[in-house]
Amino acid sequence: MEASAPKEANAKAPVTFPCSGCGGPMLFDSEAQNLKCQYCGREEAIEDSGSPPVEYDLDLTERDEENADRTDWGFRKQTLHCESCGGDIVLPELETAAICPFCGSSKVLPLEESASIKPETVIPFQISMEQAMASFKTWKSKRWFVPNAFKKSSIVSRLSGLYIPYWTFDADTDSVYTAERGDYHYRTVTHTRTVNGKTETYTTQERYTVWHRVSGEYDRWFDDMLVPASRRYDGKLLDKLDNFDLSKLKEYRPEYLSGFMAEKYSVSRNEGWQEARARIDHAIEDGIEKQIGGDEIRGLHTRTQYSGLTYKHLLLPVWNASYAYRGKPYRYMVNAQTGLVSGTVPRSPWKITFFVLFCVAAVLLAVFLIAQNQ
Known part of the structure; x- marks a missing residue:
């Protein structure tokens, strides 16, 4: 075309x-x-050329504006800034947005354009607005501790189709570690007690831990560690939408943005890599602990070398929505590839109170039955 x-x-x-x-x-x-x-x-x-996404070497000293051919989004764009929440959205120059898709504020003003890395790949919208609303309706009907009237009511939502920026990072890791592994053992211990004036003997199994020093190596390749490049959302809501199928990534084309908005990334590559590295380090530690085995581990020290560091900047589709219930604002998001919903809902204090009372009653009953058996 x-x-x-x-x-x-x-x-x-x-x-x-x-x-x-x-x-x-x-x-x-x-x-x-x-x-x-x-x-x-x-x-x-x-x-669509059908070529695989390009992985770029991660150079944390390079600035975005140093590579002009990688900052061209393929159309003349404008950046709009929300004075209320600080969000930046990217639109074709001839289009306008009067309302911020992040917070719903009307305080949206043009922002002087600055260089930013264009997306390398994109997952186009798969879920329509009507399908997103249907997904939300099903999702809210399955929520616990929400008012029955809310489940049955027809909620009017304001939805915005938005591409959210992400980074993906690849890394080859080689780790060496030392630690102490603890293994549980048991021994029989004899005790005496007086019951109705008579002394009787009984035995129990006493647990103790035997510690051994261990060391080893742990190598692991991390592919497409996905990190949101947005600061505009509750991180917990956004993290729950992470079931994107990245095998469906397509080469970025400005046509995919026609009719939608895109958020300009607010988390830099350096910041994104630090987040990815923290997740990688945590995954390495979990893997090492599984490799060590045992019942307890203490004094774990790990040293990791990273190589083959690459990254991509991509856009993933989300329906972002807000609604009001009894005068209070709430938000939800729908993964526009899979239909997965993440959001906030009103709570029923009565349902929460009854549930807490039920749990307390169940604990008291269990304690009573244990005492009776003894």
């Missing part, structure tokens, strides 16, 4: 996607996975 401006003029004129049939705007359609005219319904395929 040909853009409406010559390739060398892309830096000076916005790239749009007019319908070749009627001239109407063509937007990306999640069902057709093509551009689709909003007036006549004509579809146009999006070119």
Whole structure:
């Protein structure tokens, strides 16, 4: 498909996607996975080279603006900044946004453009707005401790289709470790006690731990460690949407953004790598502990060498939504590839109270039965 401006003029004129049939705007359609005219319904395929995503060597000393060909998003863009939450969104120059997709504020102003690495790959929207709302309806009906009226009510949501930036990191790790492994052993111990004036003898099994020094090596390859490059959301909500199938990544094309918004990353490569490294270190420690075995481990010291460090910058699709229930605001997000929902809901104090009382009653009953048996 040909853009409406010559390739060398892309830096000076916005790239749009007019319908070749009627001239109407063509937007990306999640069902057709093509551009689709909003007036006549004509579809146009999006070119895809089919080549695998490029992994870039991780150079933490390189600045974004030092590589101009990697900051060209393929269309003349504008960055809008929300004064309320600090979010930055990327839009084609001729499009506008009056409401922030992150917090719903109307305090959205143009921001002076600065260099940022363009996405290398993207997962296009697979879930439509209607499907996202249906997923939320099913999800909220299965929540515990929410008011029954909320489950049955029809919630009016305001949804925004948004591409959220992520980093992925690859790393080859070689670790050496030392530690002490503890193994449980048991011995029979004889005791005496007086019951109804009579002394009787009984035995118990007493546990003790035998410690041994251990050392070894642990090698592991980490592929596509996924790290959100956004600060705009509750991290717990975003982490629950991490079931993206990265094998479905496509080469980034500006056509996929037609009709949607994209967030500009607010977590730098360096910061993203530090987060990825913390996760990798934690995974290495877990792997080493499993390799050591035993019942307890103490004094674990690990030294790890990293090599083959690479990264990608990619965009992943999310329906971001807000709604109000009895005057209070709530939020939810829908993974626009898988339909997975993450969000906040109102709580029923009565249900929570009854559940706590039930748990207390169950504990008291268990204690009573144990005392009776003794």
